[in-house]
Amino acid sequence: MCADGRVNLDQQPETMEASDSPPERPRWWLRNPVAGILATAVLGVAAAWVTLSIGRPDPAPGSTLLYIVVLPIALLLPAIAVSGALVAWHAFQATSGKLRLALAVPAAIALVLNTAAAGLFIRWAVLVFFG
Numbered sequence: 823m824c825a826d827g828r829v830n831l832d833q834q835p836e837t838m839e840a841s842d843s844p845p846e847r848p849r850w851w852l853r854n855p856v857a858g859i860l861a862t863a864v865l866g867v868a869a870a871w872v873t874l875s876i877g878r879p880d881p882a883p884g885s886t887l888l889y890i891v892v893l894p895i896a897l898l899l900p901a902i903a904v905s906g907a908l909v910a911w912h913a914f915q916a917t918s919g920k921l922r923l924a925l926a927v928p929a930a931i932a933l934v935l936n937t938a939a940a941g942l943f944i945r946w947a948v949l950v951f952f953g
Contacts, residue, residue, distance in 0.1 A: 851913040855921070858913030859929045865906040866935025873899055873942040879950045889950045900940040907936035 851858025876896070879889060889896075910932035917925055 869939035
């Protein structure tokens with residue numbers, strides 16, 4: 823052993839780093855774009871449904887404090903919706919040929935639903951703090 827902590831000094835540092843890392847695998851939605859697009863479509867429906875179920879904010883004076891406390895948890899909704907839209911877009915880009923034509927409508931639905939869910943949440947947040 824030497825002072826700098828390397829055990830095998832005869833190997834180059836580049837080869838030591840390259841041999842330690844496993845080969846890079848593409849994400850699951852790139853390996854199976856059909857499942858990725860369908861999963862994000864379901865995720866878009868769920869995110870839009872939860873965002874719509876929040877309803878209009880209560881006009882009572884103390885309710886804004888409650889919404890401020892709930893806001894960090896509620897911020898998961900637009901984060902999930904935006905990431906779902908990105909996954910749908912990247913999964914659609916991974917397709918080609920007839921599969922791409924077959925997945926065009928589900929991918930568009932997933933993109934629209936996830937974007938709408940994020941927009942609904944932004945509308946709700948504006949109503950809470952400014953309306």
